[in-house]
Amino acid sequence: MKRSLAIFSLLTLAACGADGEPVRPTASSTITMSSSGVAVGTTLGLTRGPFSVALGL
Template identity: 45%
Template sequence: MLRVLQLIAVGFVLAACGADGEPIQPTMNATVGVGSSGTHVGGGIGLRRGGLGIYVGR
């Protein structure tokens, strides 16, 4: 289910970049954490325009 949401978000970002009007610059982040239980990796992608923001990630 998470993969499906990520694919939808990527499609939304690509569609938003080619829409009429000024393109929206997507934002991305990546994290790597190290703790006593091991390491974990996370990341996400988002769009922000005015007061509206959409972010999909972990």
């Protein structure tokens, strides 16, 4: 959990535009229910030009 929070903080800092124009981060969440249980997934990402970085939790 601490590692995820640290990575999210770094992505937020990178998105603030410290060395250029701001880059808006993206986030999405999914909840899947099946007979074996419930699964939750989250993806955080940044896109700038042709480059994209995403982190799935």
